[in-house]
Amino acid sequence: MTLTEKLRERISRAFYNHGLLCASYPIPIILFTGLCILACCYPLLKLPLPGTGPVEYSTPVKDYSPPSPDVGLQQGDLSERPDWYVGAPVAYIQQIFVKATVSPWQKNFLAVDVFRSPLSRVFQLVEEIRNHALRDSSGVKSLEEVCLQVTDLLPGLKKLRNLLPEHGCLLLSPGNFWQNDRERFNADPDIIKTIHQHEPKTLQTSATLKDLLFGLPGKYSGVNLYNRKRVVSYTVTLGLQQYDSRFLSSLRSRLKLLHPSPNCTLREENIVHVHFKEEIGIAELIPLVTTYIILFAYIYFSTRKIDMVKSKWGLALAAVVTVLSSLLMSVGLCTLFGLTPTLNGGEIFPYLVVVIGLENVLVLTKSVVSTPVDLEVKLRIAQGMQNDLSGVVLLGLVSCLQEFCLFAVVGLVSDFFLQMFFFTTVLSIDIRRMELADLNKRLPAEACMPPAKPVSRSQRYERQPAMRPATPHTITLQPSSFRNLRLPKRLRVIYFFARTRLAQRLIMAGTVIWIGILVYTDPAGLRTYLTSQVTEQSPLGEAGLPPMPVPGGVLPAGDPKIDLSVFPSDPIQLSENQTQQREQKSGLESLTEVTWGPEDEEIWRKLSFRHWPSLFSYYNITLAKRYISILPAIPVTLYLNPQEALEVRHPQEANRYHPFLSPSSGKLGAEAQPDQASSKLQGHQDVTLYKVAALGLASGIILVLLLFCLYRVFCPKNYGQNGLSHSRRKRGDLPCDDYGYSPPETEIVPLVLRGHLMDIECLASDGMLLVSCCLVGQIRVWDAQTGDCLTVIPKPRLRRDSSGIFDYQESWDHSPDGKNGLDDSFENSHQLKRMLSPPQPLLFCDQPDLTSLIDTNFSERVKVAESETRLRAVGSRQKETGYDFSSLVGKAYEEHSTSSCGNLAGLPAPSLGDESFTGFDKSSPLPSWGGDLESSVWSLDLQGNLIVAGRSNGKLEVRSEARRQPGRCRSCSAGPLLTRLRLSLRIVAARLNGSLDFFSLETHTSLNHLQFRGAPSRSSIPSSPVFSSSDVIVCQLTHTVSCAHQKPITALKAAAGRLVTGSQDHTLRVFRLEDSCCLFTLQGHSGAITAVYIDQVGCTQEQQPLQAPAEPPVPPEGPSWGPLLLCTWRS
């Protein structure tokens, strides 16, 4: 034994034990796995959610210089800098953060006064900034030289043309609403309207114009009518092209000098660089959505392959969960070890699933399911795992990226882990459930189970939730059937393994080779990458982990200070009442203090993270994969005295706005306005929240509906399409063996024969051909092997319009029943008969005339018999004649049962019908037209290429049916009320009234036939090509047993020259076929006979189970009869 073999054996042993363990303790293992997943996913919390959030990096302002564009020069502090921090930023953003208030506040001021005069100061401020220039020894440096020069707006933004700067410095302030024109501002009667005129009405996804110009989120600006703090904030945003520290510091100091902010505590140490990732737009989403659609389709089709488990969908869900959580785990582990996957997880997930995911799960399931059912579940799982060992270990993966490779390795490990622990356990639970539910159902009573077994099984069912190890439970099976079933399945599984593994190994080898080539040819990229990875992973580099990306606007949680101010509006609202009271107490005037708190620090963080990208995109500058540097804001505090506020007040405003908290409406306003204010404020957030929630809900519902529709649309079509090999079938339809173990789905493809319009009434088959008849009366002949519809015999009504000329070729298509020349000739006789026939007591009034046709003369019969011998009767004789019809056609004799049941009280006038037959020396078939339109086929039988159909009007139709060519209606012999026909070399027709008719079939060569008949008109009976063109089939009534049974005959079987009939009168009779002589009458059943079976030896067994519910079945009698009959017949 070589080393590899030993290893292999050991591994397989280990897998066996592992499978045993998983199946024994499912729930603890699942819990353990869940904990593992959660633990591994924990690092994910630090990742930005969709992977598109901006990433920040801070450098101190002191000694700041733009990073050089060359990577190589920065080796020193490489570990600290993100790799995107290379080259100059797109722009430096300098914000001048203004807080302004009117102080002291007077009670008679209007609400609009809160922000009108503060806003009016923006023009002055902007002028100061714009005109600032640094004068030093090197000359004069103005803002124009350092600022970011912007050009045209995008053509699509005509609306904003007057509001955003063009052809000049990127300098944004609220003054842009009025084109930086103080006069316009003063003339503006409604500031709020001006500001909000460009606000989108719908859900806000990106930065609005108000946000852009104010430079801070709208709710912090304080520009509204219900601003209780009476502090207005806005920023002047300045985009700079170059970083000129001296210029900036001079600007800062000058502004601070002009507008001192005594209590400002803003820190000014750090420049924050914000790197923006590539935006995911609609264009990018479409391929992604497509891949996900493919993924779902793949999952759907894959789950259909799983068979022999309790719930396919549950297992499929488990498979998806396995793969998904393995993805999450691997991302989490990668993050933990410092490999930040830059690949968008959502993008590679579908490929990961498709390439590795479900297939292995399916392999696992298959190998488990293919183990013998009789083993206990634990052992089955264990054995399946053993089979699978080479399967899951060797996972190959198509990988296209260096990173993806690394990622995939981790992913595969976690996937393997999950498959080993999670999925196996779920599978064991599922299979156990199936055993309980299905095997119970499927095991028939005679599956040699000791009676105690069901009890023990139910006990086991009880025990399972309690997780006690299941007691060994074995269903003993006959080894023979068991082995038959199992071996091919095993083989197939092995083939399956072979194929899959081969492919996977090849792919893996290809990947390895490819990576090798890549390493060889591309040393720069990969090696540096790897070295960087190594340094990152080294223990010393632990501290130097790249900063966890924190998206700027979305997740401000990174900064504890900002944490405090995530919802700064709340404390304001809470303290409202107190402020109010204080104000009321303090009298007419109140001082407002502008405070600078930690919440004001880096106010831009509260902006939407798309704020800057959208601003720059207006000028056709993309920030994707680039970064901007945001300089610390310059605080500016403005105090305005009441005179200023009054001066700038617009005359119309006094009329429109109430005094702010006027004493007259103090009470009312105090109650109403806060409500309004808070509701407005909150309403804004809430509406957005609700919109998002509603959107999510709607999309969820749509998804569910979509999946449901998918299920509904796909499933019904799956039943029995032979193109789709893995159709879902009802379990009951499966050809299960006796212990309920159905062969795998791939082996059985139901052949669907479509074509019938109505319910199928009766069916007959001889192995090669299949004849079916539906309620309409249409008969179809199918090839049982291929499912082709060979022939369609439409309703017999067509026969009517046929004329007397018999066209050999045409007759089939137009009137397949064979429009014989006989029709005309018989017409007369038929009418004659009708006249002769006395009124009959009919239950069905449309059937009366037929009865006259049925019976043939008994004397005639004898004659026929003689003539028959005279004629060269080709093989309509059965075994007695010994003629082998197959020399001509195949087997020509047939066993037909035709039941046509007219519920007539009796056969009143048999004798009358005889006349018509006497006219012909041959009792050639009589087409009976009368009831044809309404008559339906009650029974069918088929043998060789002859089809016999018994119609409800009592008529019997015989056709020869060529396999490849349309058959013709050969002859029609009318028997009145036929219950059942059994034909074996002869046709036996049983009627509901208990009578039996024996017909004999003969073929004649047309030559003989003509000679015999002498009447050319009769020769027009078409001969089937199968029978050789000259052959004619003639059906003759040979015997009639008028009262074979007292009650309707329900069962009829013929074999070996004997005919057994069963009737509702609790008796069976055995007739001899040749002479219709009743040999035996079998009594003993206590109910109506429903089925009769004769085996070839001649043993009969009667059962009466289903349709005689009143009478209990008599099982002992059946067996007891068998030997009796056998003895009798042999004697």
Added chain:
Amino acid sequence: MAENDAMPTLPKKCGPYISSVTSRGMNLVIRGIVLFFIGVFLALVLNLLQIQRNVTLFPPDVITSIFSSAWWVPPCCGTASAVIGLLYPCMDRHLGEPHKFKREWSSVMRCVAVFVGINHASAKVNFANNIQLSLTLAALSIGLWWTFDRSRSGFGLGIGIAFLATLVSQLLVYNGVYQYTSPDFLYVRSWLPCIFFAGGITMGNIGRQLAMVSLEQGVSCLLVKVLIYMSFLPSYIPTSYLSCGCR
């Protein structure tokens, strides 16, 4: 039973074959339509994959850019995919060796997914040079064939399709109908034949699977299927790559 009513008028010689013949013709047409729409759909989608590499950050008209490439690309792709999808089963039939390898929808789904993945990789992965990219894609395409097809006839036909399509695109570029951003193989990208090959294999896979769907179903049945297939069987048309780089 449309066939039933029509049957009596047909000459007798056709006999029992009539029904199957008529439905086969109908089936062919339906399959062609299905494949055509699959082709058009994937042409649009995979086109986007190529375009979006250069898409601006906030294009005001993202949706229009889907249709901004030449209008004739999707119909061409659709037609090509229909031809390929019908050609494969037809060839199988004529060669008398029906394709039995992994004939199931889940395999087809995987094939399509892998193919889209190949396109995704070619669009997203930044390789050092074009040779590497082409070699990688070639290896992946061969892997696709080995994994899902594995028939010599399929391989041959795929090669033929790739050759023909590359020739056509060369001619088109030569005549200035469109152009590639950075041609490195005469006038086109060197990985183009690989993509064409993979697309041919994929469409052939779909076509073969479609051909296995029972012919006996009614037309309405199949039309319902058409809709389902359209939404769930996105596959790929090789010619969608024609529009790559055409601006």
